[in-house]
Amino acid sequence: MNFKILKTPRGIYNSILILLCVFMPFIAPVIGQEFFTDVSARIMIVTIAAISLNLIMGFGGMISFGHAIFVGIGGYAVGIFASHGIESAYIQWPVGILASGFFALIIGAISLRTRGVYFIMITLAFAQMMYFLSVSVEKYGSDDGLTIDARSNFGLSFFDLSNDLTMYYTIFILMVACLYFTYRLVNSRFGRVLRAAKSNDERMHTIGYPTFGYKLTAFVIAGMMCGLSGLLTANFESFVSPDIMFWTFSGELIFMVVLGGMGTIMGPLSGAFIFLFLSEILSNITEAWHLIFGPFLILVVLFARGGVDGFFTKLERRND
Amino acid sequence: MNYILLAEQIFNGFQLGIILFLLAAGLTLVFGIMDLVNLAHGTLYMFGAFFAATFVELTGSLVLGMILALPAMLVAGILLEVIVLRTLYERDHLDQVLATFGLIIFFNELFLVVWGPEGSGINLPPYLSGLITLPGGITVPEYRMVIIVSGIVIALLLYFLVSKTRIGMLIRAGASNREMVGALGINIKLLFTLVFGLGAVLAGFAGMIITPITQAESGMGESILILAFVVIVIGGIGSIKGAFIAAMLTGLIDTMGRSFIDVALLPFMDAVSAETAGPAISSMLIYILMAIILAIKPSGLFPPKGA
Numbered sequence: 361m362n363f364k365i366l367k368t369p370r371g372i373y374n375s376i377l378i379l380l381c382v383f384m385p386f387i388a389p390v391i392g393q394e395f396f397t398d399v400s401a402r403i404m405i406v407t408i409a410a411i412s413l414n415l416i417m418g419f420g421g422m423i424s425f426g427h428a429i430f431v432g433i434g435g436y437a438v439g440i441f442a443s444h445g446i447e448s449a450y451i452q453w454p455v456g457i458l459a460s461g462f463f464a465l466i467i468g469a470i471s472l473r474t475r476g477v478y479f480i481m482i483t484l485a486f487a488q489m490m491y492f493l494s495v496s497v498e499k500y501g502s503d504d505g506l507t508i509d510a511r512s513n514f515g516l517s518f519f520d521l522s523n524d525l526t527m528y529y530t531i532f533i534l535m536v537a538c539l540y541f542t543y544r545l546v547n548s549r550f551g552r553v554l555r556a557a558k559s560n561d562e563r564m565h566t567i568g569y570p571t572f573g574y575k576l577t578a579f580v581i582a583g584m585m586c587g588l589s590g591l592l593t594a595n596f597e598s599f600v601s602p603d604i605m606f607w608t609f610s611g612e613l614i615f616m617v618v619l620g621g622m623g624t625i626m627g628p629l630s631g632a633f634i635f636l637f638l639s640e641i642l643s644n645i646t647e648a649w650h651l652i653f654g655p656f657l658i659l660v661v662l663f664a665r666g667g668v669d670g671f672f673t674k675l676e677r678r679n680d
Numbered sequence: 681m682n683y684i685l686l687a688e689q690i691f692n693g694f695q696l697g698i699i700l701f702l703l704a705a706g707l708t709l710v711f712g713i714m715d716l717v718n719l720a721h722g723t724l725y726m727f728g729a730f731f732a733a734t735f736v737e738l739t740g741s742l743v744l745g746m747i748l749a750l751p752a753m754l755v756a757g758i759l760l761e762v763i764v765l766r767t768l769y770e771r772d773h774l775d776q777v778l779a780t781f782g783l784i785i786f787f788n789e790l791f792l793v794v795w796g797p798e799g800s801g802i803n804l805p806p807y808l809s810g811l812i813t814l815p816g817g818i819t820v821p822e823y824r825m826v827i828i829v830s831g832i833v834i835a836l837l838l839y840f841l842v843s844k845t846r847i848g849m850l851i852r853a854g855a856s857n858r859e860m861v862g863a864l865g866i867n868i869k870l871l872f873t874l875v876f877g878l879g880a881v882l883a884g885f886a887g888m889i890i891t892p893i894t895q896a897e898s899g900m901g902e903s904i905l906i907l908a909f910v911v912i913v914i915g916g917i918g919s920i921k922g923a924f925i926a927a928m929l930t931g932l933i934d935t936m937g938r939s940f941i942d943v944a945l946l947p948f949m950d951a952v953s954a955e956t957a958g959p960a961i962s963s964m965l966i967y968i969l970m971a972i973i974l975a976i977k978p979s980g981l982f983p984p985k986g987a
Contacts, residue, residue: 474974477917478974485913485967488967489963489964489967607906611781614774648792648793654782657778657782661779
């Protein structure tokens with residue numbers, strides 16, 4: 361590991377983010393804002409979803425406007441099992457993650473036949489389809505959602521998710537694992553093919569790479585990772601409703617990835633952090649916080665295209 | 681199931697189809713010509729509904745209010761294009777999606793603050809709230825007929841505008857090769873603004889004519905916008921003919937599915953499970969249709985020529 365990178369402004373900034381995540385349960389009570397711990401946990405859960413979107417969008421060039429669908433599938437896996445009295449994590453978690461992967465396989469296989477704006481629309485449509493399905497199934501709460509009585513049970517006395525601190529650090533460890541996994545994946549041979557297909561699909565195809573298979577694999581991996589985020593959401597909130605796969609959440613995920621810096625490892629964390637922290641603060645100031653947030657989003661797109669990461673790149677160039 | 685109910689549902693389907701067409705036509709033109717993915721198209725639909733509700737309340741007349749709301753839509757559309765959207769033409773689709781997403785967030789909140797969560801409505805005057813009895817005993821609300829007829833008239837006008845006039849010729853030329861039209865000395869900027877204004881008027885008109893039946897409320901544009909996206913994807917982006925056919929198809933399938941799917945399921949399952957599965961399947965029908973069509977023809981039913 362090269363520790364020099366930690367001394368750059370970018371490295372310091374990212375280290376602060378990670379340290380904030382680690383110590384928030386201790387910092388929050390000291391500064392008298394206990395709810396910051398919950399905010400931080402939510403940020404990390406959403407970060408996992410953003411990491412997975414960044415994997416296909418930032419590294420693979422697949423702009424999915426329906427990524428929240430996998431959060432929904434993971435969340436409902438916990439909710440539906442729990443409503444039948446099955447609380448074992450060894451059933452809920454594998455099924456949730458495999459179901460997300462299975463749906464990603466089907467959705468990806470159809471959607472990846474299209475490109476550009478058609479891909480954006482078709483992923484959006486699939487997510488809406490699942491949203492309306494969850495709204496119309498009365499057995500599982502329709503639009504009122506499902507309340508989950510108990511968090512997933514791992515059957516271990518020293519590892520009990522109903523303990524809030526255990527839950528918090530489980531989320532943290534899984535987030536770090538996803539960051540590390542993505543780092544390894546995009547720097548592997550697979551990742552290089554994926555990134556090359558993003559910059560020029562035709563060329564990769566011509567020199568003999570079946571890019572469809574690579575993209576579909578990435579899409580399935582991303583789907584499973586996003587399903588994990590859904591499992592955590594349902595466990596953390598003890599509640600799951602169709603809202604977690606509404607299309608606006610997919611849009612917000614895209615924005616977080618862009619805000620942090622597309623196609624960078626740490627971008628999703630910093631994007632989710634700024635997005636959710638800002639919305640938390642703004643919504644405490646005024647109820648109509650979207651009036652500020654909407655134009656902020658437009659301004660970021662128009663004038664700060666590279667996001668936070670782009671800012672650091674500019675900074676580094678100036679210093680060189 | 682009898683034929684009267686069936687006929688009434690067909691009219692309902694046409695009504696939804698017309699509304700979808702009015703939205704999809706603008707969306708598909710803007711995308712086909714300017715290469716702009718405009719998520720805020722549903723916002724223009726909402727603009728139309730609120731403009732009409734306000735003008736109808738001010739003037740006390742439905743017709744006058746709507747006639748006044750149309751030029752207001754044109755102005756709103758042009759302002760939006762000049763202030764924000766114009767800068768997005770050169771950007772990639774991701775930027776366009778995000779920026780117009782920001783517009784949606786902003787305007788939904790703005791309308792919520794100004795008009796409140798209950799929104800605003802239009803009451804139908806007595807001369808439009810009766811029923812028409814068609815031969816065969818089919819009854820259709822008068823206003824529903826007004827929607828369908830006015831939609832068809834607009835579709836015909838649009839067809840005439842696009843295929844028979846000079847400006848239509850430029851629009852078609854722009855859709856197949858933007859750079860060439862510019863190189864031939866046509867004021868592309870003005871053409872783009874006009875096309876966007878036209879799209880805004882069409883979307884606004886759709887919002888206007890639906891308000892007496894539903895309600896003008898913040899966020900009304902988004903659910904219909906996603907349907908309109910489904911329509912242009914099925915029809916082939918950039919094709920008005922495709923948009924019309926796909927809109928009617930989508931409107932009919934969605935309406936029919938909601939009314940008759942539990943009956944259609946009866947041969948395959950018992951009544952109770954058909955009643956539970958019905959709503960779930962019917963809400964997914966058009967998305968399944970889209971998935972099938974895209975799996976067979978990835979650029980829609982009528983992909984524009986030269987694209």
